Amino acid sequence: MTIRRSMAAALAAVFGFALLLVPPSGAVSPAHAAPGGDKEVVVHLFQWRWESVAAECESTLGPNGFGAVQVSPPQEHVVLQGEGYPWWQDYQPVSYSLDDTRRGTRADFVDMVDRCEDAGVRIYVDAVLNHMTGSGSVDSGPGSAGSDYTKYDYPGIYQSRDFHDCRRDISDWNDKWEVQNCELVGLSDLDTSSEYVRDRLAGYLNELIGIGVAGFRYDAAKHVPLADVQAINSRLDDVDAAWGGGRPYVFQEVIGDQTIAPGEYVPAGDVTEFQYHRDISNAFKNGDIAHLTGLGGNLVDGEQAVVFVANHDTQRSHPTLTHTDGDRYDLAQAFMLAHPYGTPKIMSSYAWSGSNDTGPPMGSDGETRATDCADARWVCEHREVAGMVGFRNAVDGTSIGDVATGSSGQLAFARGDRGHAAFNATGGAWSRTFDTDLPDGTYCDVANGTFVDGECDGPSYTVSGGSFSAQVPADGAVALHVAAQGEGTGPGGPGDPDEPGGTAAVGFHANVTTWYGQNVLVVGDLPQLGSWNPDDAVAMSSADYPIWKTTVDLPLDQRFEYKFIKRNPDGTVEWESGGNRSYTPSGPVTLNDDWR
Numbered sequence: 001m002t003i004r005r006s007m008a009a010a011l012a013a014v015f016g017f018a019l020l021l022v023p024p025s026g027a028v029s030p031a032h033a034a035p036g037g038d039k040e041v042v043v044h045l046f047q048w049r050w051e052s053v054a055a056e057c058e059s060t061l062g063p064n065g066f067g068a069v070q071v072s073p074p075q076e077h078v079v080l081q082g083e084g085y086p087w088w089q090d091y092q093p094v095s096y097s098l099d100d101t102r103r104g105t106r107a108d109f110v111d112m113v114d115r116c117e118d119a120g121v122r123i124y125v126d127a128v129l130n131h132m133t134g135s136g137s138v139d140s141g142p143g144s145a146g147s148d149y150t151k152y153d154y155p156g157i158y159q160s161r162d163f164h165d166c167r168r169d170i171s172d173w174n175d176k177w178e179v180q181n182c183e184l185v186g187l188s189d190l191d192t193s194s195e196y197v198r199d200r201l202a203g204y205l206n207e208l209i210g211i212g213v214a215g216f217r218y219d220a221a222k223h224v225p226l227a228d229v230q231a232i233n234s235r236l237d238d239v240d241a242a243w244g245g246g247r248p249y250v251f252q253e254v255i256g257d258q259t260i261a262p263g264e265y266v267p268a269g270d271v272t273e274f275q276y277h278r279d280i281s282n283a284f285k286n287g288d289i290a291h292l293t294g295l296g297g298n299l300v301d302g303e304q305a306v307v308f309v310a311n312h313d314t315q316r317s318h319p320t321l322t323h324t325d326g327d328r329y330d331l332a333q334a335f336m337l338a339h340p341y342g343t344p345k346i347m348s349s350y351a352w353s354g355s356n357d358t359g360p361p362m363g364s365d366g367e368t369r370a371t372d373c374a375d376a377r378w379v380c381e382h383r384e385v386a387g388m389v390g391f392r393n394a395v396d397g398t399s400i401g402d403v404a405t406g407s408s409g410q411l412a413f414a415r416g417d418r419g420h421a422a423f424n425a426t427g428g429a430w431s432r433t434f435d436t437d438l439p440d441g442t443y444c445d446v447a448n449g450t451f452v453d454g455e456c457d458g459p460s461y462t463v464s465g466g467s468f469s470a471q472v473p474a475d476g477a478v479a480l481h482v483a484a485q486g487e488g489t490g491p492g493g494p495g496d497p498d499e500p501g502g503t504a505a506v507g508f509h510a511n512v513t514t515w516y517g518q519n520v521l522v523v524g525d526l527p528q529l530g531s532w533n534p535d536d537a538v539a540m541s542s543a544d545y546p547i548w549k550t551t552v553d554l555p556l557d558q559r560f561e562y563k564f565i566k567r568n569p570d571g572t573v574e575w576e577s578g579g580n581r582s583y584t585p586s587g588p589v590t591l592n593d594d595w596r
């Protein structure tokens with residue numbers, strides 16, 4: 001693996017092209033509809049209320065060119081008050097009623113589908129087909145819409161004979177029969193070979209299609225035999241004429257392993273590519289991305305792969321790189337949007353602490369609260385990469401062109417003559433001139449702003465004579481494309497003192513007790529801070545003693561480390577104890593510290 005990666009990097013460096021081990025996505029597979037037409041980016045608004053999804057379609061998703069939203073399951077689910085209303089209630093269906101979930105009513109759901117459609121955004125429903133309820137702390141109803149039930153008995157829908165006979169947990173994951181016929185974490189396993197069960201499931205999906213839903217994520221698809229998935233697919237109606245009237249888009253959650261490979265399910269639709277998730281998350285986490293133009297081997301064809309950096313399960317079970325990692329994670333999601341493999345699915349999370357079972361922000365009755373992205377509990381990380389969605393749409397059909405690398409954490413590539421993006425997974429800015437096939441002009445940097453209705457609220461860059469110069473921020477990106485041209489009006493735009501390559505005034509205020517004759521200075525890893533040489537440290541003023549003050553202009557968006565020192569009259573120096581302090585200025589700032 002290591003050898004192949006470095007070979008790819010070396011060949012790319014020598015020949016100036018990327019070794020594409022995996023073909024880019026392009027043509028539509030005949031097995032199923034294309035995702036979202038020419039707008040393929042999906043965002044998972046995990047656990048959002050229907051009315052919040054509708055508002056997001058109008059304010060953000062439509063204007064930025066998102067193709068679809070994956071919404072959490074809309075069918076009636078168990079309500080587990082005794083367990084604090086965990087998020088996973090939704091994955092235990094009680095009936096296929098849309099009347100009432102923790103996210104709103106059927107009318108709210110219909111309104112959401114309509115409003116998103118008006119904004120040009122499709123709804124993909126997370127469809128739980130493999131099972132009904134398990135044996136949690138509450139084993140009988142009512143469910144969220146008022147239905148009574150017990151495990152294996154859902155009045156008017158399913159009775160005991162509609163479930164597989166195994167009736168125990170899957171224990172041997174090497175045995176395909178068990179994986180598909182026994183119970184996934186104790187969830188009553190539907191006999192999907194039965195015509196009745198297939199009709200019931202298709203009836204539910206067709207009701208959603210009738211409302212205007214354009215596609216589905218099949219939850220736990222690996223636990224349903226392929227033939228059963230295909231039998232359900234064959235019963236589905238075509239989607240609404242607004243979406244072209246073709247087959248619904250289907251992507252299947254298949255966590256590939258030694259028993260079942262994701263490729264096995266390709267005949268029934270797209271599949272989630274967990275190997276991509278692992279590769280990309282680890283590469284960005286480790287700051288080892290220079291080889292990523294070619295990705296790795298063992299991935300399903302890009303035309304059939306749904307790709308993601310994290311999903312709602314992995315952010316809990318394998319949190320390699322998640323929203324808690326901040327800029328580095330946003331950078332990975334931005335990369336995924338720029339790179340021509342797979343159908344990208346952006347995660348949008350809520351924050352939690354403590355148990356991984358913790359539900360979304362909710363009322364005392366377990367009803368989910370409306371999303372407020374200004375509230376720290378709603379992370380809304382899709383908004384951090386909203387500008388990159390237009391990049392994806394604009395470069396559709398191009399492959400990777402010119403490649404540039406710096407350190408192993410730095411990678412830039414062209415997408416034909418339509419786009420150019422640079423990624424910097426290191427702690428320092430990456431300044432360089434990039435050769436590009438972009439036509440001459442002024443371009444909006446959509447990695448640091450959005451471009452909506454001709455307005456760029458980020459920085460802009462000038463391409464002239466086949467190149468542009470940029471300072472790619474630490475743990476940040478720069479991305480230009482032909483559909484977003486014009487001067488930026490936001491931070492970093494021309495005329496703005498904060499433009500890339502610019503600086504911010506950083507005030508250092510340190511509370512330090514000294515004796516007469518001693519002075520306090522600040523020293524750090526940047527030249528402006530003396531590059532850790534006490535002789536070149538920046539002196540501070542004692543005018544407001546005991547607060548020692550100075551202001552230094554430091555590079556924007558570049559992380560730096562620093563410490564305070566005391567200099568004695570005889571020239572000897574005393575260093576603060578403890579580790580280095582650090583900060584990344586995104587504008588003028590004052591840092592208030594106490595001597596340690």
Ligand code: LAG
Nearest residue numbers: 088089091092134135136185186187219220221253313
């Ligand atoms: C999925 N993909 O295959 C979902 O992405 C995943 O989030 C679902 O599990 C799983 N399939 C079943 O739809 C989630 C939670 C589980 C939870 C389950 C059912 O990750 O933890 O199980 O939904 O609500 C819970 C308890 C189990 C218990 C089970 C049945 O955690 O301990 O055995 O309920 O009562």
Ligand code: CA
Nearest residue numbers: 180189223224
């Ligand atoms: Ca099954």
